[in-house]
Amino acid sequence: MPKFQRHLFVCINQREAEHPRGCCASKAGAALAEALKLACADHDLKGKVRVNKSQCLDQCEHGPTVVVYPEEVWYGFVKPEDATEIVEKHLIGGQPVQRLVLPDSCINTDRCPHRSSGMMQLGL
Numbered sequence: 001m002p003k004f005q006r007h008l009f010v011c012i013n014q015r016e017a018e019h020p021r022g023c024c025a026s027k028a029g030a031a032l033a034e035a036l037k038l039a040c041a042d043h044d045l046k047g048k049v050r051v052n053k054s055q056c057l058d059q060c061e062h063g064p065t066v067v068v069y070p071e072e073v074w075y076g077f078v079k080p081e082d083a084t085e086i087v088e089k090h091l092i093g094g095q096p097v098q099r100l101v102l103p104d105s106c107i108n109t110d111r112c113p114h115r116s117s118g119m120m121q122l123g124l
C-alpha cells in the first residue's frame, strides 16, 4: 500500500465553557471532521488522504481549525459546508481555498486581530 499523500488534522478540542480562548469543539469541530471524512470518501480519496480528529492545535480563536500536511496550509473558521470545497479545490485540484486560509500572521502569535486583546481594539 502506498503511504498517505496528505493528512488533515481537524481540531475538536474542548475547553470549559467560560474559557476566554474558546474552543473548536464549541464551534462544530467534530461535525467538520465528519464532513471532511465523508467528502474524502465521496471523492475516492480513501487511502490517499487521512482525516484525523486532533486535540488542541493551539489556534483556538480561529476555530474550527484544520491543518493540511505536507503543505502546512492552515484553515480557520471552517464550516462543515466548506468540506466539499476543500476536498475538490485543494486535495484534488491542488489549490488551497484562499478564503479559508489563515494568514501566517495569525499562527502562533498572541497579537493577531482575532485574539481577545485584538478584538477589544477592533471593538468586537
Ligand SMILES: [Zn+2]
Pocket: 061, 062, 105, 106, 112, 113, 114, 115
Ligand atoms: Zn487570527
